[in-house]
Amino acid sequence: MDRWYWCGSSLTAGEVVCTTANGIRLYDGDKRTGYDDGHLTLTNHRLLWRHESQSSSLGLHLSLVVLVEDEAGGFTSSPKLLLHLAQPPHSKPAGPVAASSNSFIKLSFRQGGCSSFQQALQNAIGERDWEKVVIPSLPASHGKQSGGKTIHTGILGIERAIQAKQEETNQNISHAFEDLKNLMGLAKDMVFLSKSISNKIKEHSGEVSVDDTTRFRSYLLSLGIDDPVTRxxxxxxxQYHHHLAKEISQALEEPVKEVGGVMLLSEVYCRINRARGLQLLSPEDVMHACHLMKKFDLSLNLHTFESGVQVVQTAGLDQDKVVETTVETLKSHEVDGVSAGDLARECGMPLLLAQERLLQAERCAKAVRDESSEGLRFFPNLFFSRS
Structure with missing residues (x-):
């Protein structure tokens, strides 16, 4: 409320009425004040609030309004406009409140008209008509005449400097996006070049070492997918999910083999989106595509454990061999047993996948569990091996 000041009801030079509203209550921040059921007038320079029992009005200059937000009404509350305000100038005339800890006020529209008044207020703030004339009633800034032009300082000068800075920032952002488009075009050329080099390596495989070939393939994978499948x-x-399944299978075949032939579906989702760049996929599209892998006899397929955990694994992966590998790990820790965390660290796999492998070994009667205060640990099933 310290931004309001006492003033007369007459308009200043160049000031015109934009719209009015009745039944307006003023708030200081979220605190209700005694200024209730007043008549609010919006001009192209100010907000004027006056009660019929008062001879003078309360004025608020629009140059102090930084942001306007609407607050919807409820069953027992009226719609409101929330006005974020800048600090008042030192030369501001006296008002109803000398100082306030709040940097915003609220206007409560008890008789409707909030939406139309908000639109008119935003238009008036955007026009900034008060900058076109000198306002003697509110000396927010001192002007110097030079060549018939008014040079603004103080609050108005700061606001104009901020506006110019924002316009410059918007231009810089636009140029940045243009550079990004050019970079994307160059990236496609780089991927095409890398493919041609890859084909040459395949044709002359005898002249290139295995390490060089592996390293170059890793470089190709980091470049991503040059022509991703889109709807x-x-x-x-x-058809879209069919070709998407082929794309996922081709892009992730080597990464899946490198992690032991099994990859969590969540990791598949992250990896394929990273490879596609800006053409991101939804979880539903990845799920539908993975369900089609087995149907089209691709190099990868979707597997669901009994617990509901889903993974993508290499086609023809021998589950019995996976169980035997897990059992071998259990036998090497026959005394202390193995937890899911131990297996994950030793085999370099996600914790969830390690737990599923231990449970799978248990379902095959190759492992037994021990639940104690130290947690869940698994041991090789010696009863099964001796029977």
Missing amino acids: ETYGSAT
Whole structure:
């Protein structure tokens, strides 16, 4: 409320009425004040609030309004406009409150008209008509005449400097996006070049070492997918998911083999989106595509454990061999047993996948569990091996 000041009801030079509203209550921050059921007038320079029992009005200059927000009304509350305000100038005329800890006020519209008044207020703030004339009633800034132009300082000068800075920032952002488009175009050329080099390596495999070939393939994978499958390319969702399944299988075949032939579906989702760059996939599209892998006999397929955990694994992965590998790890820790965390650290796999492997070994009667205060640990099933 310290931004309001006492003033007369007459308009200043160049000031015109934009709109009015009745039944307006003023708030200081979230605190209700005694200024209730007044008549609010919006001009192109100020907000004027006056009660019919008062001869003078309360004025608020629009140059102090930084942001306008609306607050919807409820069953027992009226719609409101929330006005964030800048600090008042030292030369501001006296008002109803000398100082306030709040940097915003609220206007409560008890008789409606909040939406139309907000639109008119935002238009008036955007026009900034008060900058076009000198306002003697509110000396917020001192002007110097030079060549018929008014040079503004103080609050108005700061606001204009901020506006100019914002316009410059917007231009810089626009140039940055243009540079990004050029970079994307160059990236496609780089991927095409890398593919041609990869083909040459395949044709002359005898002249290139295995380490060089492996390293170069890792470079290709980091470049991503040059022409990702999109919905716009294919007419139906079935065709889209079919080609998407092929893309995922081709892109992640080597990474899946490198982690032991099994990868959590959540990791598949993250890796394929990282490889596709800006053409991101939804979880539903990745799920549908992975369900089609086995149908089209691809190098990867989707597998669901009894607990519901889903993974993508290499086609033809021998589950019995996976169980035997897990059992071998259990036998090497026959005394203390193995927890899911131990298996994950030793085999370099996610914790969830390590737990599923231990449970799978238990379901095959190759492992037994021990639950204690130290947690859940698994041991090799010696009863099964001796029977």
